[in-house]
Amino acid sequence: MATICNVSEEKALEIKKLQFTYASADEPSLKEISMPIAKNSVTALIGPSGCGKSTLLRSINRMHDLYPGNKYEGEIIYNGRNILDAKEDLINLRINIGMIFQKPTAFPMSIMDNVAYGLKLQGIKNKTELKDRVEKALTDAAIWKEVKDRLKHDANGLSGGQQQRLCIARAIAVEPEILLFDEPTSALDPISTQGIEELVTELKEKVSIVIVTHNMQQAARVSDYTGFMYLGELIELGKTEELFVTPAEKLTEEYITGKFG
Amino acid sequence: MTATQKRVFVNRIVMALSTLSAGIGLFFLFWILYILVSNGVEAINWDIFLFEGAPPGYEESGLKQALVGQLIIVGIATLVGVPLGILAGTYLSEYGQKSKLAETIRDISDIMMSAPSIVVGSFVYAIMVVPMGHFSAWAGIVALTIIMLPIILRTTDDMLHLVPTTLREAAFALGAPKYKVIIQVVYRGAKAGILTGILLGVARVAGETAPLLFTSFNDNFMSTDLMEPMASLTVTMYNYATSPYEDWQRLGWAAAFILSMFILSLNILGRLVLLTKKGK
Ligand SMILES: Nc1ncnc2c1ncn2[C@@H]1O[C@H](COP(=O)(O)OP(=O)(O)OP(=O)(O)O)[C@@H](O)[C@H]1O
Ligand SMILES: [Mg+2]
Numbered sequence: 001m002a003t004i005c006n007v008s009e010e011k012a013l014e015i016k017k018l019q020f021t022y023a024s025a026d027e028p029s030l031k032e033i034s035m036p037i038a039k040n041s042v043t044a045l046i047g048p049s050g051c052g053k054s055t056l057l058r059s060i061n062r063m064h065d066l067y068p069g070n071k072y073e074g075e076i077i078y079n080g081r082n083i084l085d086a087k088e089d090l091i092n093l094r095i096n097i098g099m100i101f102q103k104p105t106a107f108p109m110s111i112m113d114n115v116a117y118g119l120k121l122q123g124i125k126n127k128t129e130l131k132d133r134v135e136k137a138l139t140d141a142a143i144w145k146e147v148k149d150r151l152k153h154d155a156n157g158l159s160g161g162q163q164q165r166l167c168i169a170r171a172i173a174v175e176p177e178i179l180l181f182d183e184p185t186s187a188l189d190p191i192s193t194q195g196i197e198e199l200v201t202e203l204k205e206k207v208s209i210v211i212v213t214h215n216m217q218q219a220a221r222v223s224d225y226t227g228f229m230y231l232g233e234l235i236e237l238g239k240t241e242e243l244f245v246t247p248a249e250k251l252t253e254e255y256i257t258g259k260f261g
Numbered sequence: 262m263t264a265t266q267k268r269v270f271v272n273r274i275v276m277a278l279s280t281l282s283a284g285i286g287l288f289f290l291f292w293i294l295y296i297l298v299s300n301g302v303e304a305i306n307w308d309i310f311l312f313e314g315a316p317p318g319y320e321e322s323g324l325k326q327a328l329v330g331q332l333i334i335v336g337i338a339t340l341v342g343v344p345l346g347i348l349a350g351t352y353l354s355e356y357g358q359k360s361k362l363a364e365t366i367r368d369i370s371d372i373m374m375s376a377p378s379i380v381v382g383s384f385v386y387a388i389m390v391v392p393m394g395h396f397s398a399w400a401g402i403v404a405l406t407i408i409m410l411p412i413i414l415r416t417t418d419d420m421l422h423l424v425p426t427t428l429r430e431a432a433f434a435l436g437a438p439k440y441k442v443i444i445q446v447v448y449r450g451a452k453a454g455i456l457t458g459i460l461l462g463v464a465r466v467a468g469e470t471a472p473l474l475f476t477s478f479n480d481n482f483m484s485t486d487l488m489e490p491m492a493s494l495t496v497t498m499y500n501y502a503t504s505p506y507e508d509w510q511r512l513g514w515a516a517a518f519i520l521s522m523f524i525l526s527l528n529i530l531g532r533l534v535l536l537t538k539k540g541k
Contacts, residue, residue: 066433095436105431108449117445118435167431174435 003248004035005238007225012178012208013037013060014077018084020052020059023069029055031232032074037178042200042209044223044240046216048260051229053212057180060210061097062090078178095122098171102183104163106155111147114155114166118174133173140206141169142199161192168199172207179203181211185218197222216256220244228252301518304511309519314481314497317506324516326483327497331520333485334398334477334493335467338405342466343459346410350417355443367418370411381407382472390476398484398491401477405466412465416458417451424450453534460531464524470495494520 013036020030029052037043045053055064062083064070075082083093095118107114115134124130134151138144143165147158155166164184171179181200185193200209200222213219219226220240227237228251236249247253254260262270312323349366357363385404390396424447432442448455478490479500494516501513 061434063430063434066430091436091438093436094434099431099434101427101431103425103427105425105427107428107432107446108452117432117437121435121437121441170435 002034002234003236003238004234005225005242007036007038009038009041011036012039012078015056015060015074016077017074018056018059018076019073020055020064021071022055022064023067023071027232028073029232030059033234035227035234035237037208037210038225039208040204040206041224042204042211042222043225043227044219045210045212045227045229046214046219046255047229047235048255049214052232053229054182055232056229057099057182057210057212059084060178060180061094061099062088063099065090095174096176097178097180098174098176099180100164100167100171100182100184103187104160104167106158106163106166108154108156110152111155111158111166112151115170115173117170122174134169137169137173138166140172140203141165142195142202143169159192161188161195164188164192164196165199168196168203172203176207178208178210181209183212183214186214193218216244228255230255297514297517297521300514301521304515305518309512309515313483314492314512317504317509319508322508322512324494324497324512324519326480327492327494327516328519329483329485330398330477330480330492331467331494333487334401334405334473334491335463337402337487338409338466339459339463341402342406342409342462343413345406346413346458346462347417347455349410349414350421351443353414353418354421355439355447367415370414373407373411374415377471378404378408378469379471379475382475385472386475396476396478396490398477398487398489400475401473401491401493402487404472404476405469408469408472409462409466412462413458416461417455420451420454420458421447423454453537456534457531460527460534464527464531467527468495468520468524470499474499 015033015035015037018030018033019028021028033056045056047053058064059072060076064072072084074084076084078093078097081088107117109117112134115137116130119130119133124133135144135148138147143162146162147166150157155163158166164187168179168184184200185196188196197218200211203209204224211219211222223240225237226240226243228235228243228247228249230251236243236247236252238248243252244256247256308321309323310325310328312321313326314324315322353363353366357366381404385400385407389400389403393400428446428450429442432446433439437445473493473496477493477496479496480490480492484491498513498516498520501509501516504510504513
């Protein structure tokens with residue numbers, strides 16, 4: 001059985017016995033995962049390649065529904081309802097639960113239009129309101145100073161790190177309650193990585209964050225809670241400082257001391 | 262000979278043969294261009310754009326009816342074929358994906374792309390010209406649309422495919438419904454490629470003669486009635502070039518020259534669109 005720590009904060013999400021099977025797979029890729037996600041904190045997911053970190057993350061905003069035949073069992077409780085329910089409004093869900101990908105995903109349009117994209121989807125048409133919210137999002141994503149003179153330029157002209165911060169700005173512009181990051185720095189240089197890490201710790205004042213990372217130092221630096229996954233199971237969820245210093249499970253200890261993975 | 266010497270020797274032979282082949286190809290290409298341009302430039306003057314066809318020996322004869330007819334037939338075929346092709350390509354890439362139906366459509370359109378255009382011409386002849394009892398511009402438009410459709414459909418499908426999946430996912434992750442993801446993000450990402458496909462598709466049908474011979478046929482005078490036969494540059498050129506009269510042959514050269522320049526510029530434009538896209 002997995003060791004799951006108690007979360008003192010309010011919970012942003014509660015995952016209950018989540019099992020997930022890809023359309024093309026015989027075996028489930030996630031096996032009976034149960035864990036809380038603390039509000040206004042950063043929860044990191046670590047584990048060896050292929051253990052199911054991305055699969056778990058992408059269950060939370062139901063990204064798997066884009067491809068036919070994938071199957072969820074169990075529950076994810078968010079604001080008192082089970083979001084795995086077939087009746088869940090996915091558009092509304094994804095407005096509240098944003099996602100940042102491994103590679104920057106700047107749309108082929110101007111910087112301004114990128115950040116305004118989600119706002120326009122919500123029907124905000126007023127030019128000044130759009131401008132204000134774009135500026136606020138870019139400021140919160142620590143990139144306003146760099147782009148304020150070229151908002152009309154193509155977003156693909158930015159550097160990788162800038163594009164990633166632009167994507168974060170785009171995601172926070174719609175004011176989500178939860179943000180999911182899937183290895184957001186693995187395509188970036190060390191300086192950009194540091195920038196994103198600082199940003200993640202600042203953002204938790206406003207949003208609850210789940211971040212998948214391959215890098216244990218990164219998990220230790222940015223997160224309050226860390227979950228260790230192995231072969232589709234959650235082995236341990238602990239307060240980050242405790243999990244890295246005194247892991248409760250043998251497998252966790254072996255992984256963080258580099259015995260495998 | 263050692264193994265290395267042998268490899269070097271074979272290498273040289275292959276290189277010499279392929280250079281020679283390329284040279285032969287280029288030689289004929291430039292020869293054709295030279296004949297076309299020298300005869301075409303000589304044949305071209307303002308009268309060509311101002312007057313309709315006339316019997317041999319008349320001073321005031323031109324290609325006005327063929328130019329107008331060409332624009333109407335190719336123009337309407339483009340207006341019908343491009344949206345149809347883009348929508349069908351969108352279905353394949355974004356909805357059908359790897360389903361049986363989508364794969365079947367891909368196979369059929371690949372076959373249609375390599376089908377001789379004269380076959381398309383006789384098909385339209387059978388389903389439109391025979392029941393109507395006479396040739397018509399509409400029949401020509403339908404024939405060209407059928408030829409254009411698979412080209413645009415397949416380039417759209419391929420170009421949409423090149424747009425990274427994560428870009429789509431990022432738009433979905435912001436709460437975008439599927440049709441908005443396609444129109445606002447995927448189309449934008451594939452814009453240059455699709456535009457090139459359209460230009461190449463139009464260039465391809467603009468040079469077709471065989472399918473028009475059976476369908477829109479020809480008319481020596483200006484006509485804009487789509488229910489009646491209509492002149493086109495290609496069929497007019499065919500008729501004039503095979504006639505025994507020198508002034509008609511001259512008009513044939515002019516038609517060939519105008520048509521080639523039109524198609525050449527479409528092709529160059531297509532390349533430029535791709536280049537500027539890559540340059541960014
Ligand atoms: N689309 C898919 N169809 C079928 N199986 C999949 C699919 N995507 C992932 N899997 C499988 O699910 C398991 C978990 O994959 P997942 O991508 O979640 O791992 P991960 O922990 O994110 O790995 P990494 O650190 O390499 O990103 C793996 O065994 C993988 O092979
Ligand atoms: Mg992953």
